[in-house]
Amino acid sequence: MGRFYITTPIYYTNDAPHVGSAYSTVNADALARWHRLLGDDTKFLTGTDEHGQKVSDAARKNGAEPQEWVAQTSLRFREAWDALNISYDDFIRTTEPRHHQSVQKFLGAIYDNGFIYKDVYQGLYCVSCEDYYTLEASNDGRCPIHGSVLTEMQEENWFFRLSAFEDRLLEYYDQHPSFVTPETKRNEAYSFIKGGLKDISITRTSISWGVKVPWDDQHVFYVWYDALINYLTAIGYGRDDGEVEAWWPYSNHLIGKEIIRFHCVWWPAMCMAAGLEPPAHVHVHGWLLIGGQKLSKTMAAEGGVKLTDIAPVSLTNEFGVDPVRYYLLRETSLGNDGEFSLEGIAHRYNTDLANNLGNLVSRVCTVVATKCGGRGPLASNDSVLRSVAEGAVRGATEGWEKFNPQSALEATWSLIGATNAYLEEHAPWKMESGVELDAVMGDALEAIRLVAILASPAMPAVCDEIWRRIGLAGTPTESVLSVSSSWGQYRGVGAIEKGAPLFPRIKIDG
Ligand code: ME8
Numbered sequence: 001m002g003r004f005y006i007t008t009p010i011y012y013t014n015d016a017p018h019v020g021s022a023y024s025t026v027n028a029d030a031l032a033r034w035h036r037l038l039g040d041d042t043k044f045l046t047g048t049d050e051h052g053q054k055v056s057d058a059a060r061k062n063g064a065e066p067q068e069w070v071a072q073t074s075l076r077f078r079e080a081w082d083a084l085n086i087s088y089d090d091f092i093r094t095t096e097p098r099h100h101q102s103v104q105k106f107l108g109a110i111y112d113n114g115f116i117y118k119d120v121y122q123g124l125y126c127v128s129c130e131d132y133y134t135l136e137a138s139n140d141g142r143c144p145i146h147g148s149v150l151t152e153m154q155e156e157n158w159f160f161r162l163s164a165f166e167d168r169l170l171e172y173y174d175q176h177p178s179f180v181t182p183e184t185k186r187n188e189a190y191s192f193i194k195g196g197l198k199d200i201s202i203t204r205t206s207i208s209w210g211v212k213v214p215w216d217d218q219h220v221f222y223v224w225y226d227a228l229i230n231y232l233t234a235i236g237y238g239r240d241d242g243e244v245e246a247w248w249p250y251s252n253h254l255i256g257k258e259i260i261r262f263h264c265v266w267w268p269a270m271c272m273a274a275g276l277e278p279p280a281h282v283h284v285h286g287w288l289l290i291g292g293q294k295l296s297k298t299m300a301a302e303g304g305v306k307l308t309d310i311a312p313v314s315l316t317n318e319f320g321v322d323p324v325r326y327y328l329l330r331e332t333s334l335g336n337d338g339e340f341s342l343e344g345i346a347h348r349y350n351t352d353l354a355n356n357l358g359n360l361v362s363r364v365c366t367v368v369a370t371k372c373g374g375r376g377p378l379a380s381n382d383s384v385l386r387s388v389a390e391g392a393v394r395g396a397t398e399g400w401e402k403f404n405p406q407s408a409l410e411a412t413w414s415l416i417g418a419t420n421a422y423l424e425e426h427a428p429w430k431m432e433s434g435v436e437l438d439a440v441m442g443d444a445l446e447a448i449r450l451v452a453i454l455a456s457p458a459m460p461a462v463c464d465e466i467w468r469r470i471g472l473a474g475t476p477t478e479s480v481l482s483v484s485s486s487w488g489q490y491r492g493v494g495a496i497e498k499g500a501p502l503f504p505r506i507k508i509d510g
Contacts (some may be wrong), residue, residue: 001039005045018311019340022324030400049223110160116161122153125152129146132153161273165272168272173186192265208220251279257285289339321461330410334405358501375496396408472491
């Protein structure tokens with residue numbers, strides 16, 4: 001058993017959460033749940049990024065004070081995560097005093113170590129990205145991501161000597177081949193470093209909505225510079241009651257592909273400059289696209305994509321919590337882009353959930369309730385399903401281990417498919433009551449027990465319900481996987497009832 005500290009990006013509070021933010025959060029949640037199932041000491045952090053120009057502009061546009069605006073918006077993220085059954089251990093808000101304290105300590109350490117100096121910054125800025133562009137990297141003075149006109153900036157700023165870390169970063173990448181996954185994203189970050197690093201401006205005098213620079217009260221830190229440090233704030237960096245040694249560097253940052261440079265170049269360099277190890281691992285995922293376009297709050301605000309119909313809460317109201325979670329985890333490999341659509345959710349729901357999982361549970365419960373006296377029989381040791389089940393446990397373990405929920409769920413569903421095929425073959429609904437029928441149903445119940453364990457990180461509430469329906473006491477996550485995953489442990493204690501369908505089919509128009 002190990003230690004697993006998993007984080008999502010902290011989301012900007014310029015607007016409400018959407019399906020894109022839910023994508024990262026649900027994936028991180030499922031990974032955290034898997035590690036808890038393994039018995040690992042697990043910490044799952046999410047939260048909101050509340051400083052910066054983008055957020056203060058949004059507050060002004062909405063006629064609110066920034067403090068009031070971020071409090072309201074941050075609450076909407078918590079509500080969305082509650083609706084999606086997200087099991088975070090900590091929710092950080094960057095306006096909290098604990099965060100200001102950690103940022104000032106951390107950046108104070110970098111300053112004391114001689115990696116921060118004053119200079120004049122001149123360049124182009126995109127407020128939506130909260131990022132700088134050179135003229136060459138822009139599209140004729142427009143942001144390459146948002147298409148908006150970049151703002152010319154000139155200010156006296158404090159700079160971080162990022163250029164001093166080029167060699168150390170390359171060496172770190174060479175020595176830690178899986179620091180960034182998938183490999184394509186690792187290569188992207190590596191080439192960026194190899195291409196040469198420029199020092200970066202890390203403070204602002206033009207805005208006051210931020211963390212104050214401890215050695216110069218005219219300046220606040222640039223939002224990215226404070227945001228990244230949230231991963232350390234949550235484990236108490238710079239505070240007497242901190243748990244940095246327990247959780248650092250065991251961190252796994254799950255991020256979207258547009259923020260690679262911040263997490264895979266700046267952040268490890270900042271850690272080195274402050275005298276800390278870089279984080280253990282960054283996993284980069286792709287984007288959910290609608291009609292080939294990234295789904296983002298900024299684009300919605302600019303009228304590009306309408307998001308109101310696809311807020312996480314409206315989705316869970318329409319399809320149910322666990323089906324939405326399942327879709328987000330199963331549809332795309334966590335590393336590639338994927339097309340998001342309501343039809344896609346309905347399709348997954350009908351095939352994987354209603355036809356496969358729901359049908360399996362319903363068939364088995366119906367036969368056991370009517371032909372086995374309502375009690376679940378035991379599995380046979382030499383069942384043909386045994387090796388399939390063992391393969392599913394291995395496949396799921398490998399998938400979750402590699403940050404690939406899609407393949408973990410594919411492995412789990414292979415057991416569902418094989419069990420349905422086994423039932424088709426024996427047609428227990430046509431068999432007489434007796435030992436032969438009991439043997440078939442015992443095997444099927446055992447397969448369902450294992451499915452409920454393996455699918456629990458994705459669909460925690462449904463798996464609890466399946467566990468109850470097949471007459472088991474407790475929950476699928478009560479024992480650690482190494483104990484619960486071996487074949488032959490089904491011991492029903494309760495009566496099995498037919499029950500209502502777990503996933504009533506959805507009618508798809510057209
Ligand atoms: O970048 N598909 O915050 P943010 C998949 N505050 N994931 C998406 C997505 C999409 N269409 N749109 C957004 C920030 N995301 C900073 C982060 S971390 C120290 C600071 C997800 O609100 C994805 O994980 O713009 C992306 O990285 C994150 O939301 C960006 O959220």
